[in-house]
Amino acid sequence: NAGVTQTPKFQVLKTGQSMTLQCAQDMNHNSMYWYRQDPGMGLRLIYYSASEGTTDKGEVPNGYNVSRLNKREFSLRLESAAPSQTSVYFCASRSRAPEEKLFFGSGTQLSVL
Amino acid sequence: GNSVTQMEGPVTLSEEAFLTINCTYTATGYPSLFWYVQYPGEGLQLLLKATKADDKGSNKGFEATYRKETTSFHLEKGSVQVSDSAVYFCALNGNQFYFGTGTSLTVIP
Numbered sequence: 001n002a003g004v005t006q007t008p009k010f011q012v013l014k015t016g017q018s019m020t021l022q023c024a025q026d027m028n029h030n031s032m033y034w035y036r037q038d039p040g041m042g043l044r045l046i047y048y049s050a051s052e053g054t055t056d057k058g059e060v061p062n063g064y065n066v067s068r069l070n071k072r073e074f075s076l077r078l079e080s081a082a083p084s085q086t087s088v089y090f091c092a093s094r095s096r097a098p099e100e101k102l103f104f105g106s107g108t109q110l111s112v113l
Numbered sequence: 114g115n116s117v118t119q120m121e122g123p124v125t126l127s128e129e130a131f132l133t134i135n136c137t138y139t140a141t142g143y144p145s146l147f148w149y150v151q152y153p154g155e156g157l158q159l160l161l162k163a164t165k166a167d168d169k170g171s172n173k174g175f176e177a178t179y180r181k182e183t184t185s186f187h188l189e190k191g192s193v194q195v196s197d198s199a200v201y202f203c204a205l206n207g208n209q210f211y212f213g214t215g216t217s218l219t220v221i222p
Contacts (some may be wrong), residue, residue, distance in 0.1 A: 004156070041214060043157075045209060098164070100145060101162070102204055103160070104156030105156050107155075
């Protein structure tokens with residue numbers, strides 16, 4: 001009964017380094033999301049994927065890329081990390097109508113020095 | 114467009130006090146409304162939801178009523194406990210989910 005699993009939980013990067021945040025869900029959901037959470041700003045949508053093979057930009061996509069590898073997995077890549085990307089990142093998946101509930105992973109705390 | 118505005122915190126209450134966290138929204142159409150809760154070090158969890166006007170969502174003693182006339186979805190609890198200390202997010206589901214900025218609640222014994 002894993003739900004949404006994110007790795008890693010913590011990461012420290014130097015400016016300019018790259019990394020990929022991994023996310024997988026075992027609930028057979030079509031839609032998956034990546035959010036960042038910053039103090040005083042709530043959750044902001046980075047990218048989402050409505051179904052396998054499709055991805056779309058959210059509110060704050062600059063500096064990120066995503067891959068929907070298959071129905072289960074949705075990864076977020078930082079090609080050249082910047083201090084402004086220091087944040088807590090959450091992956092989520094959404095159940096189908098009529099419930100349409102978001103299920104969240106436990107988050108990745110990323111610091112870019 | 115769609116947006117959610119919620120009461121800024123932090124909020125500190127004594128145990129057994131009454132809680133209200135205000136939330137108003139702007140939306141096209143008739144979205145579903147949600148309250149999510151985030152405990153320290155964890156992801157968000159659904160607390161309650163309402164899908165249409167005048168619906169009341171409830172869970173764990175928390176309630177919120179979908180008020181179309183005032184575009185509001187205020188969260189209430191009659192008697193808070195220390196274990197309710199968390200960050201609470203109001204959200205709406207249009208074509209995507211839109212979240213408020215979160216309200217931190219601390220309940221002291």
